Amino acid sequence: MTRELTEITVVGGDKTGLIARVTSLLFERGINIEDLDQAVREGVFRMTTRVDASELETSRGELRRALAELGRELDVDIQVRFPSDRDARRIALLVTKETHAPEALWEAEANGELADGGEAEIPVVIGNRGDLRTLAERYDKPFYDVGDGNGNTDEERLLDLLAEYDVDLIALARYMRILSPEVVFRYEGRIINVHPSLLPAFPGAEAYRQAKDAGVRIAGVTAHYVTTDLDQGPVIAQRAFDVPAGASVDDIKRRGQPLEADVLLDAVRLHLADAIAIHRGTVHVREDVDVDAQLGLSPAAIDANPDEPVDGEPLSRPEPAKTGDD
Numbered sequence: 001m002t003r004e005l006t007e008i009t010v011v012g013g014d015k016t017g018l019i020a021r022v023t024s025l026l027f028e029r030g031i032n033i034e035d036l037d038q039a040v041r042e043g044v045f046r047m048t049t050r051v052d053a054s055e056l057e058t059s060r061g062e063l064r065r066a067l068a069e070l071g072r073e074l075d076v077d078i079q080v081r082f083p084s085d086r087d088a089r090r091i092a093l094l095v096t097k098e099t100h101a102p103e104a105l106w107e108a109e110a111n112g113e114l115a116d117g118g119e120a121e122i123p124v125v126i127g128n129r130g131d132l133r134t135l136a137e138r139y140d141k142p143f144y145d146v147g148d149g150n151g152n153t154d155e156e157r158l159l160d161l162l163a164e165y166d167v168d169l170i171a172l173a174r175y176m177r178i179l180s181p182e183v184v185f186r187y188e189g190r191i192i193n194v195h196p197s198l199l200p201a202f203p204g205a206e207a208y209r210q211a212k213d214a215g216v217r218i219a220g221v222t223a224h225y226v227t228t229d230l231d232q233g234p235v236i237a238q239r240a241f242d243v244p245a246g247a248s249v250d251d252i253k254r255r256g257q258p259l260e261a262d263v264l265l266d267a268v269r270l271h272l273a274d275a276i277a278i279h280r281g282t283v284h285v286r287e288d289v290d291v292d293a294q295l296g297l298s299p300a301a302i303d304a305n306p307d308e309p310v311d312g313e314p315l316s317r318p319e320p321a322k323t324g325d326d
Contacts, residue, residue, distance in 0.1 A: 005034060005083065006053040008067070011185045012076025014045040022047065022078070025070055030057035039185070041228045045076070046185035053082070079186065081168075088119040089272050092167040093141075094175040096151070097131035101173035101194060104261035105268065106139045114265075115272040116291050124165045128153045128177045153177050159186065171268055172226065174260070181228050189278055191226035192271060194264040196256050198222060198238055203231035208252045211243065219243050219252060221260045223267035225278065234283045236267040236276060237295045266293040 010022055023033060026049070035050040056063065064080050071078035091114075095102050102125070108114045109122050125136040128147035136143040146157045159182070162170070172193040184191065197207040198220035204210075211219045220240035227233040239259035243252060270276045275289040285295070297305075309315050 005050050006031075007081045008049045008051060009079045009081075009186055009188075010045070010047040010049075010071070010076050011079075011182070012045055012071075012074070013043070014040050015074060015076075018045070018074055018076065019047060021070060021074065022049070022067075025066060026051060029063060029066075030055045031063075039228075041181040041185070044181040044185060046181070046188065048188060077186070088121050089115065089168045090165060091120060091122045091169045091171055091268065092162055092165060093122050093125045094170060094172050095125060095127045095132050095136075096129055096174060096176040098174040098257075099132065099135060100257045100261045101264050102132065103135070104265050105171060105173060106141070108265055108269075110139075114269065116269050120272050124161060124167070126158060126161055128175065151177060153179075155180055155183055159183060162187070169268065169271060170226075171264065173264065178230060179226060184226055184228050188227065189225060190271075192236065192264065192267050193224060193226050193231075193233070194260045194267075195222045195224065195231055196253075196260060198240060199224060199231055199235060208256060209249050212247070212249050212252060217243055219256065221256055221263050223263045225283070234278050234281055236270060236283050237263050237293065239263045239294075240297065240301075262294075266295075269293055 008022070008026070010018070019036075019038065023036075026033060032052040032055070033049055034052055036047065038045070038047040040046070060082060067078045067080060091105070093102055093105060105114065105122060109120070114120045114122075122141065125132070125141045125143045127133070127143065127145050128151050130145040130147070133143045133145065144157075144161055146154045146161070148154065168190065170187055170191040172191065174194065179191070195203070195207060197203070197211060199222040202210040202214070208219070218240050220238055222238045223236045224231070225233040225236065239262060241255045241259060243255075270285075270291055270293050273289060273291045275286055275291040275293070276283050277286060278284075
């Protein structure tokens with residue numbers, strides 16, 4: 001029988017006996033728990049369970065109804081995701097006002113290059129400002145402004161939209177707002193952000209300005225999974241670029257923005273191909289998946305790096321030339 005891993009997420013207030021109630025319900029229906037992780041942040045409880053539903057003793061609809069009823073009884077939100085519910089994976093694009101990252105994903109979708117070996121779509125664009133509405137509509141994308149006019153997000157509306165469009169992945173395409181645990185916990189491991197620095201260096205706002213003020217010679221960008229710790233989620237891929245002497249913040253930004261778009265697209269493609277997994281806070285590439293993506297330096301940059309000297313190893317010096325007297 002085919003093994004099918006299904007994800008069940010519980011989010012709400014921290015209550016005694018909550019885990020036992022959920023796991024008991026699953027056990028009674030022939031579901032084997034493969035992995036269970038829990039956390040509490042800012043008073044919000046989250047439990048993520050990955051289960052083997054191959055021997056499910058009831059229908060998917062009945063399982064969803066039973067979990068929803070339990071959620072109402074315990075006053076928590078319970079979501080169930082069956083990976084095989086549909087062929088195409090759905091991505092919600094969260095934006096603010098910068099165009100380079102969202103356009104890269106829209107163009108990749110239009111060219112059939114968003115998912116390697118599978119189907120994916122971007123059915124919704126959500127902004128905390130209305131700046132990109134016209135651009136999104138040019139790509140025939142429904143756009144929703146969930147901001148209050150000052151960039152603050154109505155997260156209840158955001159969560160309603162994510163549920164309405166039943167999204168599998170959230171891509172923060174230069175989304176200039178921190179997501180609260182209410183959002184992160186519901187989609188943990190399924191939110192990818194692009195940050196304009198080589199994390200863990202220069203987290204937070206104004207990363208390019210931080211890089212200039214620090215006088216770095218090499219800067220970069222990072223695609224990473226989002227956690228409740230700002231810019232500390234597991235790193236997926238990075239790109240680096242040279243910072244010339246005297247470069248302004250705008251100069252650094254012009255060098256970084258194309259790489260932001262590139263690394264975000266690569267990270268999304270890796271995730272959609274199930275080519276990566278998070279283990280103990282670190283992203284690992286699955287050995288049995290072949291995806292064309294750049295995780296770090298380009299091959300040319302790698303070749304340019306010296307490989308000696310190394311501690312404990314002699315330099316590879318050429319043999320001295322022999323003379324006629326030898």
